[in-house]
Amino acid sequence: MISTQPRALRPASSPVVRALQHGDIPYRGVIALSALAILGLVVGVGVMLWIYSEPTRVAAGWSFVVETAWNPVGEVFGAAPFILGTLNTSLVALIVAFPLGLGVAIFLAELCPIRLRALLGFMVELLAAIPSVVYGAWGIFVFIPAFVQPLGDFLMNTFGNPSRFPFLPILKGPFFGASTLAAGLILAVMILPTISAISRDVLLAVPRAQREAALALGSTRWETIWQVVLPYGLSGILGGIILGLGRALGETMAVTMVIGNVAQVSASLLSPGYSMASVIANEWGESRTPMYASALIEIGLLLFVTSLLLNIVARLLVWSVSRRNPDAGGGRA
Amino acid sequence: MSTPAARRWTGAAARERKRRLVNILMLGLTGLATLLALVPLAWILAEVVARGSSALSVEFLTQTFKPTSLGGGGIWHAIVGTAILVGLASLLAVPVGILAAFYVVAHPNSAMGLAVRFGTDVLSGLPSIVVGLFIYTVLVIERGYSAWAGSLALAILMLPVVVRTTEEMLKLTPQSLREASLGLGAPEWKTTFSVMLPAALTGVVTGLMLAVARVSGETAPLLFTALGSNNLSVALDKPMASLPLTLFKYAVDPSKTRNAQAWAIALVIIVLVLALNVGARLIAMWRSRMMR
Numbered sequence: 021m022i023s024t025q026p027r028a029l030r031p032a033s034s035p036v037v038r039a040l041q042h043g044d045i046p047y048r049g050v051i052a053l054s055a056l057a058i059l060g061l062v063v064g065v066g067v068m069l070w071i072y073s074e075p076t077r078v079a080a081g082w083s084f085v086v087e088t089a090w091n092p093v094g095e096v097f098g099a100a101p102f103i104l105g106t107l108n109t110s111l112v113a114l115i116v117a118f119p120l121g122l123g124v125a126i127f128l129a130e131l132c133p134i135r136l137r138a139l140l141g142f143m144v145e146l147l148a149a150i151p152s153v154v155y156g157a158w159g160i161f162v163f164i165p166a167f168v169q170p171l172g173d174f175l176m177n178t179f180g181n182p183s184r185f186p187f188l189p190i191l192k193g194p195f196f197g198a199s200t201l202a203a204g205l206i207l208a209v210m211i212l213p214t215i216s217a218i219s220r221d222v223l224l225a226v227p228r229a230q231r232e233a234a235l236a237l238g239s240t241r242w243e244t245i246w247q248v249v250l251p252y253g254l255s256g257i258l259g260g261i262i263l264g265l266g267r268a269l270g271e272t273m274a275v276t277m278v279i280g281n282v283a284q285v286s287a288s289l290l291s292p293g294y295s296m297a298s299v300i301a302n303e304w305g306e307s308r309t310p311m312y313a314s315a316l317i318e319i320g321l322l323l324f325v326t327s328l329l330l331n332i333v334a335r336l337l338v339w340s341v342s343r344r345n346p347d348a349g350g351g352r353a
Numbered sequence: 354m355s356t357p358a359a360r361r362w363t364g365a366a367a368r369e370r371k372r373r374l375v376n377i378l379m380l381g382l383t384g385l386a387t388l389l390a391l392v393p394l395a396w397i398l399a400e401v402v403a404r405g406s407s408a409l410s411v412e413f414l415t416q417t418f419k420p421t422s423l424g425g426g427g428i429w430h431a432i433v434g435t436a437i438l439v440g441l442a443s444l445l446a447v448p449v450g451i452l453a454a455f456y457v458v459a460h461p462n463s464a465m466g467l468a469v470r471f472g473t474d475v476l477s478g479l480p481s482i483v484v485g486l487f488i489y490t491v492l493v494i495e496r497g498y499s500a501w502a503g504s505l506a507l508a509i510l511m512l513p514v515v516v517r518t519t520e521e522m523l524k525l526t527p528q529s530l531r532e533a534s535l536g537l538g539a540p541e542w543k544t545t546f547s548v549m550l551p552a553a554l555t556g557v558v559t560g561l562m563l564a565v566a567r568v569s570g571e572t573a574p575l576l577f578t579a580l581g582s583n584n585l586s587v588a589l590d591k592p593m594a595s596l597p598l599t600l601f602k603y604a605v606d607p608s609k610t611r612n613a614q615a616w617a618i619a620l621v622i623i624v625l626v627l628a629l630n631v632g633a634r635l636i637a638m639w640r641s642r643m644m645r
Contacts, residue, residue, distance in 0.1 A: 047542035054452035055469040062472045068490040123386025149630045151570020153597045154619045157604040209393045240376035270480020272573035297482050320486040331478040
């Protein structure tokens with residue numbers, strides 16, 4: 021809007037309007053408040069979970085983390101089976117997803133024709149868009165019977181025999197499908213896009229000159245990637261892996277639906293287990309006593325603290341790469 | 354021809370062959386990894402479409418809950434529930450997210466600006482079940498399960514997506530636009546709302562679409578907040594049904610009818626989520642072509 025009225029003839033703004041810099045002071049206040057709300061939420065989550073987990077924190081202290089018995093009726097609450105279950109499933113997921121995700125990232129960043137890069141990258145990232153509960157349903161009805169069951173049977177029959185392979189208790193039977201293995205494999209699919217997207221951005225942030233120098237010295241493309249590009253982006257890739265791990269730790273529905281939900285400490289990947297997130301989701305409806313609810317909230321608190329720490333480490337690592345080469349822009353998840 | 358120099362040369366040739374072989378092998382493996390990564394996507398989509406479409410019908414979409422003995426009914430109550438929960442969550446998350454993004458862009462290097470950026474990252478990495486527990490302790494203990502509580506939990510999950518996409522888009526908006534407006538004497542808030550925001554609008558819209566896509570399939574946080582219900586309800590202070598919760602309940606139900614219905618719900622959710630993701634991507638592509 022262009023006003024035809026000369027400036028001088030307009031009524032002067034009132035002292036209040038001027039003192040507020042024509043609305044800029046309240047505006048700055050409002051955006052600062054919104055920004056503060058985000059920080060407040062992060063802090064608030066920690067504080068509330070801390071407060072409401074008091075009954076079990078006071079009653080059990082640190083032994084909550086190492087106690088292996090989980091007997092809500094007898095008011096014995098030990099989180100060890102769930103912590104181990106979360107660690108096991110996440111490790112399986114990482115072992116499967118890391119090489120695959122890195123391969124995808126290398127292909128997309130170094131080899132793929134530029135036209136295909138966006139499309140393929142988008143398709144891999146769609147894996148992250150599929151809701152957890154759909155993964156769970158697919159796991160129950162398709163993935164376990166069609167893939168995990170035969171794989172597990174094979175592993176159990178080949179390596180699970182304790183007299184032939186006494187050093188492989190992780191593949192001991194019996195095996196009924198729902199298991200740590202099934203949960204770990206589904207998690208692998210779910211965290212693959214996180215690892216590949218971040219690693220790809222990190223690789224794209226490696227300066228061209230690094231590659232050109234290596235190629236000029238006579239390296240093959242693989243040698244350039246393996247000996248120059250990957251070491252340069254190593255900390256960023258590590259950050260991507262840690263973010264993937266963070267996602268695996270907190271994943272709830274898919275794991276709940278395929279892990280079997282048995283609170284036991286077992287060395288075997290083929291036996292049913294339980295994870296921290298899935299015990300909260302699965303037993304919440306039953307937690308009628310204050311101690312029971314508090315135990316579940318304390319498990320939530322542990323999840324919060326873990327994911328906070330993992331995020332801090334991962335962001336620092338990813339930032340360290342993108343900051344070294346700021347104009348490349350990549351690196352944020 | 355067997356001078357030492359020539360022998361050394363044939364050794365070098367063998368080494369050279371090995372290097373080339375390793376090169377081709379490893380590059381091929383990365384391509385294979387990419388193909389392998391697309392297998393689960395194709396597999397899941399194919400199963401959801403095949404199994405879901407057979408249980409999907411107009412009655413299924415428009416009827417409300419019925420016991421399996423009466424045919425099982427439909428999911429209209431869950432569709433309405435999800436629309437209300439996600440709509441309300443958007444109304445809560447979008448203004449706060451946009452304003453926070455303006456803050457982050459205005460203070461890129463201050464301690465507070467960095468802290469907020471980091472807070473956004475932490476929030477987006479937070480397990481959704483933890484957010485659900487948080488809302489439970491804040492709201493549900495006092496007032497009971499409600500649609501409000503569910504929407505708030507979803508809003509917290511949407512917030513980082515809105516902040517980040519708005520922020521990215523604001524950074525791409527030419528600085529000269531802002532300077533021109535400020536140079537004409539417009540106050541900062543007016544510059545923000547009538548110059549910067551319209552210029553970044555496509556970014557805000559794609560951000561909202563991605564955020565909606567992210568939360569419309571969220572199940573875990575709703576377990577302790579909106580709880581779920583078998584009735585068609587629009588009351589915000591009562592428990593409310595939603596698509597993902599119903600999918601979860603039906604998938605773990607022993608009844609075959611319910612299992613088939615679970616696949617139909619999965620199809621509805623997948624179509625919604627994919628449409629939002631593809632739409633957001635198309636808008637972003639269209640936008641970057643316009644900018645060029």
